[in-house]
Amino acid sequence: MMIKNERFDMYLNILHEVGRQLNFDDIVLDLGCGNGDMVFEYRNNGYQAYGCDFHFKPGSNVESLAKDGTIRLIQGDQYHLPFDDGLFDVVLTDQVLEHVQDYSKTFSEISRVLKPKGVSLNFFPSRYTPLEPHILVPLGTILQARWWLWLWAILGVRSPSQGNMHVKEIVETNFRYLNENTNYMPKKAIERYANLYFARCIWGEKEFLKYSRRGRKLYDLSAPFPFIIGLYRIFKDRVLIVYK
Numbered sequence: 001m002m003i004k005n006e007r008f009d010m011y012l013n014i015l016h017e018v019g020r021q022l023n024f025d026d027i028v029l030d031l032g033c034g035n036g037d038m039v040f041e042y043r044n045n046g047y048q049a050y051g052c053d054f055h056f057k058p059g060s061n062v063e064s065l066a067k068d069g070t071i072r073l074i075q076g077d078q079y080h081l082p083f084d085d086g087l088f089d090v091v092l093t094d095q096v097l098e099h100v101q102d103y104s105k106t107f108s109e110i111s112r113v114l115k116p117k118g119v120s121l122n123f124f125p126s127r128y129t130p131l132e133p134h135i136l137v138p139l140g141t142i143l144q145a146r147w148w149l150w151l152w153a154i155l156g157v158r159s160p161s162q163g164n165m166h167v168k169e170i171v172e173t174n175f176r177y178l179n180e181n182t183n184y185m186p187k188k189a190i191e192r193y194a195n196l197y198f199a200r201c202i203w204g205e206k207e208f209l210k211y212s213r214r215g216r217k218l219y220d221l222s223a224p225f226p227f228i229i230g231l232y233r234i235f236k237d238r239v240l241i242v243y244k
Helices: 006-017 037-044 062-067 103-113 146-154 167-181 187-197 205-211 216-221 227-235
Strands: 027-031 048-053 071-073 088-094 114-125 200-203 237-243
Touching: 006 037, 006 088, 006 114, 006 205, 027 037, 037 048, 062 071, 088 103, 103 114, 103 187, 146 167, 187 200, 187 237, 205 216, 205 227, 205 237, 216 227, 227 237
Parallel strands: 027 048, 027 088, 048 071, 088 114
Antiparallel strands: 114 237, 200 237
């Protein structure tokens, strides 16, 4: 069966690389599913998949997937996933962990819905990425004070949705967003929380670069220059794989 979605193809390859071949009888959860397109892709390729999120983004598949409970809203307790214990073989998050305010509860819930020997694959920006990916402020992942945000707003740094905003409005919007909706944790802290609920955790940036179209050249360069993987981990993206 032909796989059309490049990121979906990459997920499968990374899982296979780290010892978790995805089978058609496995059940997958896309935590933070957005508009449900990746859930649809899994199902379109013959896999059993579900998703959940706080809000669904616009998309062609949202209505049909939500109607039959394939994708579900997280309601009430924001850390309680709307699925039974031990249901999933794989839990996937993509650009989610940087928004998590309570890592302990989040990992606890992922562990709860995973079957024994289940795996969770997590993609998220590094704490030290030079450009905060949501508001586009340099070093906004670690420098979130108003004075820093004022500097870049005055210099004209804006996200696409802020084109007509006044400088003061941009600063306050960015300050609230960073302090209420992001949490760029250090690597050691993330590992400490993960180890509370999982038997093993590893970092999979090398596998990510190997199977990412854009990262393949860096992966090839890492053979003669192994430090490239380390630089990517520090300044770009993290890939956390945890085993129950």
